[in-house]
Amino acid sequence: MKAETLSGDRLPGDKGVLWWKEHRGWHMDRCIVWFCIMGAVIVGITVLALANIAMKELADPAHLFKVAMSSEVIGSILLTFGAGANAVLLLVIFGTPLAYVLARSSPSRFKGAVESIVDIPLILPHTVAGLLVYLLFMRRGWLGAPLSEIGLAFEDAYPGTVVAMLFVASPFFINTMREGFEKVPTHLENVARTLGAGTFTTFRTVTLPLSLRHMFNGAILAWGRAIGEFAAVIMIAYYPFIISTLIYYSFTTDGIHTSRSIAFVVIVVSFAVFYLLRRMTRYLGRYDDRV
Amino acid sequence: MIEFDQVSLALGSFRLNDVSLTINRGDYYFIVGPSGAGKTVILEAIAGLHRPRRGRILLRGEEVTSLPPEKRRVALVYQDYSLFPHMSVIDNVGYGLRMQGMGRADARREVAGLLTEFGIAHLADRYPGTLSGGEQQRRAALSPRSDNAGEVHPRPAAAPPGGRPYHRPGEPRPQGSAPACHPDCGDHRREPCGGRRG
Numbered sequence: 001m002k003a004e005t006l007s008g009d010r011l012p013g014d015k016g017v018l019w020w021k022e023h024r025g026w027h028m029d030r031c032i033v034w035f036c037i038m039g040a041v042i043v044g045i046t047v048l049a050l051a052n053i054a055m056k057e058l059a060d061p062a063h064l065f066k067v068a069m070s071s072e073v074i075g076s077i078l079l080t081f082g083a084g085a086n087a088v089l090l091l092v093i094f095g096t097p098l099a100y101v102l103a104r105s106s107p108s109r110f111k112g113a114v115e116s117i118v119d120i121p122l123i124l125p126h127t128v129a130g131l132l133v134y135l136l137f138m139r140r141g142w143l144g145a146p147l148s149e150i151g152l153a154f155e156d157a158y159p160g161t162v163v164a165m166l167f168v169a170s171p172f173f174i175n176t177m178r179e180g181f182e183k184v185p186t187h188l189e190n191v192a193r194t195l196g197a198g199t200f201t202t203f204r205t206v207t208l209p210l211s212l213r214h215m216f217n218g219a220i221l222a223w224g225r226a227i228g229e230f231a232a233v234i235m236i237a238y239y240p241f242i243i244s245t246l247i248y249y250s251f252t253t254d255g256i257h258t259s260r261s262i263a264f265v266v267i268v269v270s271f272a273v274f275y276l277l278r279r280m281t282r283y284l285g286r287y288d289d290r291v
Numbered sequence: 292m293i294e295f296d297q298v299s300l301a302l303g304s305f306r307l308n309d310v311s312l313t314i315n316r317g318d319y320y321f322i323v324g325p326s327g328a329g330k331t332v333i334l335e336a337i338a339g340l341h342r343p344r345r346g347r348i349l350l351r352g353e354e355v356t357s358l359p360p361e362k363r364r365v366a367l368v369y370q371d372y373s374l375f376p377h378m379s380v381i382d383n384v385g386y387g388l389r390m391q392g393m394g395r396a397d398a399r400r401e402v403a404g405l406l407t408e409f410g411i412a413h414l415a416d417r418y419p420g421t422l423s424g425g426e427q428q429r430r431a432a433l434s435p436r437s438d439n440a441g442e443v444h445p446r447p448a449a450a451p452p453g454g455r456p457y458h459r460p461g462e463p464r465p466q467g468s469a470p471a472c473h474p475d476c477g478d479h480r481r482e483p484c485g486g487r488r489g
Contacts, residue, residue, distance in 0.1 A: 106303060185373075187369050187371075187373050188373055188375060190335065190338070190340050190360070190367065190369075190373075191367060191369065191373045191375075192375075192386070192390075193338075193339070193340065193359070193360035193361055194338045194339070194340070194360045194361070194363070194365060194366050194367045195361075195366065195386055195387035195390050196361045196387060196390035196391050197361055197386075197390045198359070198361050199359075201390065205386075206375060206377075209377045210375075210376065210377055
């Protein structure tokens with residue numbers, strides 16, 4: 001049977017028609033076309049930059065492979081991702097309650113002040129953020145001194161990397177999580193309370209499950225921010241080398257060739273990891289919430 | 292019995308001043324007023340979701356003014372049914388039972404019978420977002436608490452299919468329980484079922 005509608009138009013999917021011919025008759029909104037062209041400038045810059053580095057690196061696969069397989073690079077990538085995950089874990093533990101309180105409290109001057117404090121790492125230059133962290137956690141710092149006495153050193157050490165990442169990534173997690181909590185209707189919590197659930201049980205069984213998507217999105221954003229940090233981290237922990245420090249170090253010592261290869265490896269790994277994470281969380285916490 | 296003794300409460304700029312009312316056991320009590328008059332706030336105050344600034348709230352003769360909602364044994368059914376979108380129908384209905392300390396398997400077993408009685412057993416594993424309006428109503432109307440201690444509806448929901456009452460006439464009701472029977476319940480009009488014992 002011929003695939004066509006009653007009026008004789010061919011149906012989409014009819015093998016006799018090429019897809020671009022099928023869409024030829026579409027009405028293109030001029031406004032949307034311009035928006036697309038302007039948007040393409042931004043996307044174009046990223047695509048060009050990626051294409052540029054990929055062309056150069058793929059032209060010399062032997063060197064790229066050698067760099068990618070070096071223990072220094074692998075160790076540094078693992079360290080960066082691990083420290084980022086560690087910072088995010090701390091954020092989930094300490095930031096989630098804060099986000100909930102901010103979402104549920106009524107507007108007040110105090111709330112506004114706390115919100116501004118949460119946002120401070122967003123507006124500060126990263127070197128300033130790093131300096132703040134350094135002054136607080138250095139060996140003679142307010143927090144660094146007592147913690148170093150119990151054997152927790154921050155200067156040029158893994159905890160220093162984590163705490164710097166935590167500081168710069170915190171607004172991304174807390175703000176996303178707060179938006180998630182704000183979207184959970186209070187009356188659902190009310191219903192849970194009247195059914196016999198205490199405040200924490202309500203949070204655990206109703207509010208948190210309904211905000212899981214925001215929690216994961218916030219965690220991914222914060223993790224991305226954390227592993228991309230450079231300035232704040234080197235202020236307190238130049239060693240061990242996180243990936244940004246390694247690229248910078250290699251750029252200033254070995255030159256562009258090696259640092260470019262490391263950068264390309266990082267691009268590929270980050271892209272793969274974030275793509276996987278996004279795919280994993282695609283169906284998470286997605287309910288048809290007509291209710 | 293539900294009693295308000297000169298209750299005043301404030302929510303932001305909204306104020307409820309010196310509300311006194313007495314609802315006897317078995318009574319149907321309708322609160323009528325324009326939007327924003329505070330009808331829902333009164334119901335929520337009965338359920339314990341707002342703490343009054345002044346005055347006392349009494350339930351079954353006991354003062355509950357500072358008792359948290361989970362200890363009041365009062366269930367509230369909101370106008371929009373307020374189903375938990377992340378739980379299946381069977382878990383939605385069983386939530387109250389589980390919060391009373393019943394295990395998940397036991398709660399499901401218990402609820403399965405209720406769902407059959409309401410003719411919605413086939414929806415047990417569906418999520419609220421995928422239900423039609425009528426199906427949601429029936430789910431929300433299922434008495435949300437195991438003890439039927441008391442239930443307040445901001446708005447009447449539809450009667451169950453076939454005009455069957457929420458609890459059948461003549462069926463013994465647990466002693467000391469306030470009505471959970473619905474005003475729209477068909478059988479209730481013909482014969483004073485559990486709802487008119489006051």
